[in-house]
Amino acid sequence: MLCKNCRCGVNVCVRLTHIALCIAVPATLLWKNSGLKRAVVNGEDPLYGISYFFVLIVSLVMYYTACLMDPGYVALTHEKKRNGIQAVSNQQEDTSSSEDEVEDELLNADCEKPLDKGRKDRFCDFCEIQQPMRSKHCEDCKRCVRKYDHHCPWLETCVGERNHKFFLIFLFTMSVVIIWTFCITLKALESKVEWNEWFKVNLLLFLDILVLIFGGFSVLGLCGFHSYLMLNGLTTWESVSREKITYLKYLDDDYNPFDEGYIRNVYYFMCFLKVRRWETIYSQKAKIKTSNGVV
Incomplete structure (x- = not known):
């Protein structure tokens, strides 16, 4: 190191x-x-x-x-730490994991708690925070990053x-x-x-x-x-590691809950300055998909 x-x-x-x-x-x-x-x-x-x-x-x-x-570092606040620790404590009381599941959780630095169908809350053991959706902990930056794409060695920072x-x-x-x-x-x-x-x-x-x-x-x-x-409306991480991501791995392989159409995808990617609440978009898409009888 x-x-x-x-x-x-x-x-x-x-x-x-x-x-x-x-x-x-x-x-x-x-x-x-x-x-x-x-x-x-x-x-x-x-x-x-x-x-x-x-x-x-x-x-x-x-x-x-x-x-x-x-790049979008998730703020480390005492409130988030406290909420995240409580979430893990509640989960440990309600569920048990096999050895393979525990190893998978440690490798991905998160704990899973079911919310909507196909959606999981993620808790980062390194930062001790509840991660916003589409966030991931970067081992090089030592921080959780919003809408994590990848850590670029040519930039020497996260994207x-x-x-x-x-x-x-x-x-x-x-x-x-x-x-x-x-x-x-x-x-x-x-x-x-x-x-x-x-x-x-x-x-x-x-x-x-x-x-x-x-x-x-x-x-x-x-x-x-x-x-x-x-x-x-994808990221590199979501594209190459879909089967390991808690909020995507239970969905159909060809379904992307964050795809809002080419025009809106480009607009929000290039022109939108604020961070987005991806949990809201995910829930809306999940309801639409469920109402259509697909899920």
Whole structure:
């Protein structure tokens, strides 16, 4: 386990590495005879250069916004602790668990108490709080996070209800930058007859292409995946661990109680600033589903 100072050092190193990569590749294009150099340095097309660096700066701003803002940590209050401890105490008096169930509860750091059909209250043993629906304890951040998506090693923080939109905007703008830069770099390659001479002249550009290819696959893939999650009202955690999540594992595999339709999903994901009461939405969907005779 890393100490707090070591973790801060890792955070700084990861984020400085991101800045270094975002600056190094365009700097190479400004030094070599590329379309970006002709547009910016030679002044052939200033608007082209301004547009490129505007998108790059927006991606950096979104990256650091997602990194530094509160992802949606659940407040640790004495009242919540007291209520959570009482809930566990009541459950222990009413129910008993098998050894496998106890092991599953410990691994997921929650205790289960039936509410509606298919819904469970979750109590975090680490934070000693009753978790809001869609929250999960992050072992790296040592906190429970609202609408937990995942802990991102490239951000060195969690992606949750408050910063998920900024993470997606970062992925989208960075995808644009990568594709744009890749096209500029390809056009900047110089033709040579001899392979050794070509490699010598284009070495830096060749390294740029490798960075863009490896980084591009990850960024473009994540951008597509998180766009899908936004449209369908899901999180990464809910998508990959549905069978382990207390409020989803008893529902039909193809039923998502948080899906409000593409337009509303996008609106609440991108434009809604407050945290939502997912318990209310879950209960409403459960009543509708029950009234239709599906459950």
